[in-house]
Amino acid sequence: MTDETLHLRRLRSPIGRIEVVGDGRAVTSLAIERDGMLPHDGEDESGDPVLDRAVAQLEEYFAGTRHDFDVPVDLHGTAFQRAVWEQIVQLQWGEVVSYGDLGQATGRATAGRAVGGAVGANPVPIIVPCHRVLGADGRITGYSGGEGIPTKSWLLEHEGVPHTVPASARPRATDVTAAELDLPADAPAA
Structure with a gap:
């Protein structure tokens, strides 16, 4: 994918910023912020209908109102x-x-x-x-x-899944308010 055909959208979430990349037909990658960085930081956002739908569905997922996704994905691998x-x-x-x-x-x-x-x-x-x-x-x-x-x-x-976490890795979420996620103030807490 060349830079001029790069479609990307970002959103804030309780686990950090998220970057969703696509090719105009499908989502091709999703990155979750690590150490304050995303792969395409510095690039301007350039959405398309698939990415706009993916971002909306991710926001619903984090609000607890969506339990599955129905956006097309294009997975490249072995x-x-x-x-x-x-x-x-x-x-x-x-x-x-x-x-x-x-x-x-x-x-x-x-x-x-x-x-x-x-x-x-x-x-x-x-x-x-x-x-x-x-x-x-x-x-x-x-x-x-x-x-x-x-x-x-x-x-x-x-998602309410019981699991065991190694003592050296306790969960941490960023302090993001419902307003910052463009969610209603009465949205369920994650």
Whole structure:
């Protein structure tokens, strides 16, 4: 994708700023702020109808009024990565799967590291809900989005999913008000 065809929108969320990128037909990537940075900071926003819909749906998700997404996504990766992502996208709000179960569903029951690598390479987190993948014991083993484990923990708590967080990684959310998210003041707390 060249810079002149880059379509992107940003939004503020309880887990930091989010950047959604697309090609005019589908969402191609989503990044959650890490250490105050997004991949295309400095670039002007240039939305399109798909990105506008994605941003609206993300805002509804963070407000607690949306439990699934219906925007088109275009996922580029290996055949194995795409098979893993296809399994993840089937997960519903509050539903989780283990890395081992994903391996079995994709025909590679003993490929734990490969499954973990595919989950971590997901280019569209939240919309393709890789935060819903946990260790077999309900433990968070990592997360490549945002600030890592605290971001994943926040998303799971938002969806009411019981999980275990390593003591060294406590969840943190940014102080963003409903007004800053352009939500009604009586929107449910996340």
